[in-house]
Amino acid sequence: MSRRPRVLTPKGWLEGTEERGVQVFRGIPFAASTAGEGRFRAPEAIEPWPGTRDASRFGRAAPQAPGNSGPLARWSPVPRAGAGEDCLNLNVWTPAADRGRRPVLVWIHGGGFSHGSGSFHLYAGDRLVRRGDAVVVTFNYRLGVFGGLDLRSLGAGSSVQTNLGLRDQIAALAWVQTNIEVFGGDPESVTVFGQSAGAMSAATLMACPDAKGLFHRGILQSGAGDNVLDKGQARRVAEVLVGQLGLDPARSDLTQALRALDSGTLRDAQLKMGSRHGLPLGTLAWQPVLDNDLVPDLPRSRFELGQAMEVPLLIGTNLDEWKMFTATDKRRRTLDRKTLKKYLVQTFGGRDEHSDDGVRLARARADEALSLYEFSPEGGRRSPAEVWASIQTDRVFHYPAVRLAAAHSSRGAPTWLYRFDWKPPLAPNRVGACHALELAFVFGTLKTPWLRPLFGMSSEAVALSDRMQAAWLSFARTGEPNREGDADWSRYESGNGKTTLLGGSHPTQEVWDSGREQFWNEVDAGQETAVPRDPEPGPLDAHPP
Numbered sequence: 001m002s003r004r005p006r007v008l009t010p011k012g013w014l015e016g017t018e019e020r021g022v023q024v025f026r027g028i029p030f031a032a033s034t035a036g037e038g039r040f041r042a043p044e045a046i047e048p049w050p051g052t053r054d055a056s057r058f059g060r061a062a063p064q065a066p067g068n069s070g071p072l073a074r075w076s077p078v079p080r081a082g083a084g085e086d087c088l089n090l091n092v093w094t095p096a097a098d099r100g101r102r103p104v105l106v107w108i109h110g111g112g113f114s115h116g117s118g119s120f121h122l123y124a125g126d127r128l129v130r131r132g133d134a135v136v137v138t139f140n141y142r143l144g145v146f147g148g149l150d151l152r153s154l155g156a157g158s159s160v161q162t163n164l165g166l167r168d169q170i171a172a173l174a175w176v177q178t179n180i181e182v183f184g185g186d187p188e189s190v191t192v193f194g195q196s197a198g199a200m201s202a203a204t205l206m207a208c209p210d211a212k213g214l215f216h217r218g219i220l221q222s223g224a225g226d227n228v229l230d231k232g233q234a235r236r237v238a239e240v241l242v243g244q245l246g247l248d249p250a251r252s253d254l255t256q257a258l259r260a261l262d263s264g265t266l267r268d269a270q271l272k273m274g275s276r277h278g279l280p281l282g283t284l285a286w287q288p289v290l291d292n293d294l295v296p297d298l299p300r301s302r303f304e305l306g307q308a309m310e311v312p313l314l315i316g317t318n319l320d321e322w323k324m325f326t327a328t329d330k331r332r333r334t335l336d337r338k339t340l341k342k343y344l345v346q347t348f349g350g351r352d353e354h355s356d357d358g359v360r361l362a363r364a365r366a367d368e369a370l371s372l373y374e375f376s377p378e379g380g381r382r383s384p385a386e387v388w389a390s391i392q393t394d395r396v397f398h399y400p401a402v403r404l405a406a407a408h409s410s411r412g413a414p415t416w417l418y419r420f421d422w423k424p425p426l427a428p429n430r431v432g433a434c435h436a437l438e439l440a441f442v443f444g445t446l447k448t449p450w451l452r453p454l455f456g457m458s459s460e461a462v463a464l465s466d467r468m469q470a471a472w473l474s475f476a477r478t479g480e481p482n483r484e485g486d487a488d489w490s491r492y493e494s495g496n497g498k499t500t501l502l503g504g505s506h507p508t509q510e511v512w513d514s515g516r517e518q519f520w521n522e523v524d525a526g527q528e529t530a531v532p533r534d535p536e537p538g539p540l541d542a543h544p545p
Helices: 070-075 126-132 144-148 164-183 197-206 231-244 254-260 263-273 299-304 337-347 356-373 384-410 439-443 449-455 459-478 514-525
Strands: 006-009 012-015 017-019 022-029 052-054 089-094 102-108 135-139 185-195 217-221 313-318 415-420 498-502 508-510
Touching: 006 164, 022 126, 089 126, 089 164, 102 164, 102 197, 102 459, 126 135, 126 459, 135 164, 144 164, 144 263, 164 185, 164 197, 185 197, 185 459, 197 217, 197 299, 217 459, 231 263, 299 384, 313 384, 313 459, 313 498, 337 356, 337 384, 356 384, 356 514, 384 415, 384 514, 439 459, 459 498
Parallel strands: 012 052, 102 135, 102 185, 185 217, 217 313, 313 415, 415 498
Antiparallel strands: 006 012, 017 022, 022 089, 089 135, 498 508
């Protein structure tokens, strides 16, 4: 039996494990427990520990909905340690804790800002470590009411802070800067990569003054720079949550009353609240909020003004993102044309309380969207369900990514844009290249036995996973995704549409239809007068991961 690896950090000794040639240190605390007076406050430094701390097991996940049990436990992001407010811990995979100054990849997990953990099995870093001689870090951050409730919008004073989940992410990145060298990583070569809410977080961090210098490259998978709440929206969410608890939002001791509740009560109130928050479709209730402090402005606006980090950026989306949310929703999969038109009118802002002009504008936009999306690129007529999925994919994911890539590249920053097109043979039409499907390709977990039925383990899938891992690792090492033998990655320049297709029939092409791009730009410019809302929230629509 091999000797367990040990490292000395500023807070004390850690003892990890060695697994198939990779040293792994799990459950390392990077901040103190957030329970009690730490609830609704920024993360605080942890005290040094005596002796040697066991780092062989994952720590607690952030409080969230209970994980799956029985045969479905493998799908749960909650580790065996469970979930709790002592959740600010991280995990490190490294070839050797030898001060080797290797490139570092720091993963920010998705989950709609309401669920997930850095210990989810799909995010295991060992394959990337073995393939690229790199160091991989995953971590937890506070979620839901614990990470996103804005009590200051209700008049709370300095005893609380805003954007707690984002502050946790910054604390984890600061830990990397201070500690990663003893684990064999280079603090001057840190790449943040994340998916969905994790990618939205990464874009926000790139535009956040407090995160400057904590990382040097960014990879954004299915997330961009439009995902923040304004002050009014944050107040609305806070009022609904507090009302769900039977408390008066105006009471002077509200913060202490909320701190006195057990975490399960807060979590259950969040779950009961669901999507009944009156926010636009695709707007997540617990995402970051504009606070004139940590997040001073819409992240994309800071990109456009040259106020974001001008570091290399790799950003992309999946061809059929929205099918993740309709695959198990029979109502959405069996839409008729009349219901589709109703959904579109409501999505683009037409409701009884709107002005006549607003209703007419929403109907006009619905008609234009139908004309743009009714036929596939190959010329075949789409079903109403296919039209709905394609429109929502573009609105929530694709075009926000294109706008961010255009803003970043216009400042001269190196930018690459991709689209993931691979479809599983098990359900190529129903599932398609849906949201989150690329995760197993990036982390190299295709060969997980119980995932094989979905991915089919074709040579094509394995080759695509190899290609993506090589590109992600090359980007982390050099700031460019190209590698020897793969010259298909062309830099994106604003307006040139150069997009690398992963798993599609062509390696690179201009995939963004100019008519659709103009349409979404017009919708984006007019959002103040026509706020898109969810016509009938489905079980997953309100909470994309």
